[in-house]
Amino acid sequence: MPATSLDQIVSLCKRRGFIFPGSEIYGGLANTWDYGPLGVELKNRVKQHWWNTFIHRRSDMVGLDSSILMNPKVWEASGHVGSFADPLVDCKNCNERYRGDKLLEDTMGVEAVAVLSLDQVQPMLAAEKVNCPKCEKNDWSEAKHFNLMFKTQQGVIEGEGADIYMRPETAQGIFVNFKNVLQTGRQRLPFGIGQIGKAFRNEITPGNFTFRTREFEQMEIEYFVEPSTKEEHFQTWKKTVWDWYTGLGIDPEKIRIRAHEDDELSHYSSQTVDIEYQFPWGWGELFGLADRGDYDLSQHEKFSGQDLKYTDPDDATNKFLPHVIEPSFGCDRTVLTFLLEAYTEEELPNGDVRTVMKFDKRLSPIDIAILPLSKKEHLIEKAKEVHQLLLDETNLVTDFDVTGSIGKRYRRQDEIGTPLCITVDFGTLGEEDDQGPKDTVTIRDRDTLEQKRVKISDLRNEIAEYWKS
Numbered sequence: 001m002p003a004t005s006l007d008q009i010v011s012l013c014k015r016r017g018f019i020f021p022g023s024e025i026y027g028g029l030a031n032t033w034d035y036g037p038l039g040v041e042l043k044n045r046v047k048q049h050w051w052n053t054f055i056h057r058r059s060d061m062v063g064l065d066s067s068i069l070m071n072p073k074v075w076e077a078s079g080h081v082g083s084f085a086d087p088l089v090d091c092k093n094c095n096e097r098y099r100g101d102k103l104l105e106d107t108m109g110v111e112a113v114a115v116l117s118l119d120q121v122q123p124m125l126a127a128e129k130v131n132c133p134k135c136e137k138n139d140w141s142e143a144k145h146f147n148l149m150f151k152t153q154q155g156v157i158e159g160e161g162a163d164i165y166m167r168p169e170t171a172q173g174i175f176v177n178f179k180n181v182l183q184t185g186r187q188r189l190p191f192g193i194g195q196i197g198k199a200f201r202n203e204i205t206p207g208n209f210t211f212r213t214r215e216f217e218q219m220e221i222e223y224f225v226e227p228s229t230k231e232e233h234f235q236t237w238k239k240t241v242w243d244w245y246t247g248l249g250i251d252p253e254k255i256r257i258r259a260h261e262d263d264e265l266s267h268y269s270s271q272t273v274d275i276e277y278q279f280p281w282g283w284g285e286l287f288g289l290a291d292r293g294d295y296d297l298s299q300h301e302k303f304s305g306q307d308l309k310y311t312d313p314d315d316a317t318n319k320f321l322p323h324v325i326e327p328s329f330g331c332d333r334t335v336l337t338f339l340l341e342a343y344t345e346e347e348l349p350n351g352d353v354r355t356v357m358k359f360d361k362r363l364s365p366i367d368i369a370i371l372p373l374s375k376k377e378h379l380i381e382k383a384k385e386v387h388q389l390l391l392d393e394t395n396l397v398t399d400f401d402v403t404g405s406i407g408k409r410y411r412r413q414d415e416i417g418t419p420l421c422i423t424v425d426f427g428t429l430g431e432e433d434d435q436g437p438k439d440t441v442t443i444r445d446r447d448t449l450e451q452k453r454v455k456i457s458d459l460r461n462e463i464a465e466y467w468k469s
């Protein structure tokens with residue numbers, strides 16, 4: 001049985017060290033979350049897999065890591081100062097503030113809400129009888145635009161520093177470096193620049209665990225193309241991203257592609273599709289694919305006075321601004337989706353129920369656990385030898401666990417999604433023939449629960465075979 005509520009995941013994440021509430025010992029800070037020892041491994045694996053797939057394994061892509069703080073003109077040029085806003089409504093009874101469109105989504109559906117204009121939000125909240133989630137009254141203010149950018153100050157003396165913004169998307173760092181990358185890398189169209197990094201948005205209604213937070217990580221690609229070819233690239237990217245998610249274990253029945261209606265499009269986009277996932281509370285955006293045209297490059301040309309045109313290497317008279325297809329992944333939402341998909345409750349043949357995180361084995365935070373059967377010193381010594389062998393001969397992330405009964409340790413490893421456990425017992429030492437022959441260990445498979453006796457000298461090959469399959 002998969003996860004039926006978000007609470008199951010939140011509680012497992014806390015219990016096992018995936019994700020903790022932020023600043024917890026001080027009573028927390030609403031909607032901030034910290035990735036614990038296993039969470040950071042899982043998130044790093046997602047990022048590494050993304051980087052490997054989209055940057056290292058493609059000859060048309062390069063990477064970048066740009067600053068979070070940028071010249072404020074960037075955000076004027078990009079349109080974020082003028083139009084990066086959500087419809088804010090106040091409850092006139094209790095003064096709580098909400099994002100009007102999100103309040104309406106439950107009753108009207110995402111598609112219907114997406115096309116509402118600002119002045120339709122308040123009348124709709126009344127017509128649909130959407131009450132304040134806090135005080136349950138229906139007494140809403142007119143909706144007004146609320147800019148989502150976080151402002152801060154640069155400089156040592158308060159008041160004297162220029163106002164600057166924490167970037168609300170990683171994309172602009174790519175556009176302002178377009179010329180640098182082009183000059184140093186001599187790329188030919190089509191080519192893309194990808195980066196992974198933090199973004200900040202002063203969301204009016206964050207929530208649903210790590211789904212909507214004010215600080216989050218994005219994995220974004222700006223793919224530069226010759227304008228007449230952009231539709232073809234748009235379609236290819238749609239399929240590539242769908243395949244990436246399903247290839248890592250997302251059930252195709254639980255994701256869908258939704259095209260934005262014209263009224264819903266961002267100020268920079270002429271075509272956008274989202275990949276949405278069926279979260280426990282309903283469909284939500286996981287990824288967005290936008291045709292940004294030459295909007296950003298032409299705006300930066302205008303505001304910076306720099307020539308950002310591309311010169312056709314086969315015809316120096318042909319200079320133009322490339323168009324941009326943007327595949328934009330939310331890293332935290334992707335991690336949350338993998339957690340939800342992995343969560344499984346299973347009845348064992350003996351009637352016990354086990355919780356097992358069935359992550360794709362390339363994403364599991366720990367690859368292999370080494371478990372000495374008991375705490376006897378000479379057995380632990382032998383298990384340490386096996387552990388060292390794996391550290392020396394593989395790049396696997398390992399866990400050496402001696403605490404609790406072997407059954408409890410298997411259950412813990414299942415709950416954190418470790419694909420393989422290696423048990424070292426008295427057979428390994430040549431002391432108990434019925435446990436197995438000398439110099440062999442047991443490998444236990446997380447999903448099939450199959451246990452196999454393997455010679456220590458064959459361990460490396462066995463493990464390599466497993467990861468190849």
Ligand code: ATP
Pocket residue numbers: 169201203210211212213214215216217218285286287288328329330331332333334
């Ligand atoms: P939403 O409609 O949910 O606010 P968006 O359309 O504003 O999202 P984009 O600007 O397309 O989001 O950002 C790209 C990706 O970044 C999203 O698909 C999502 O995965 C992620 N993302 C955006 N906002 C947040 C947030 N507040 N918290 C976590 N992830 C986010």
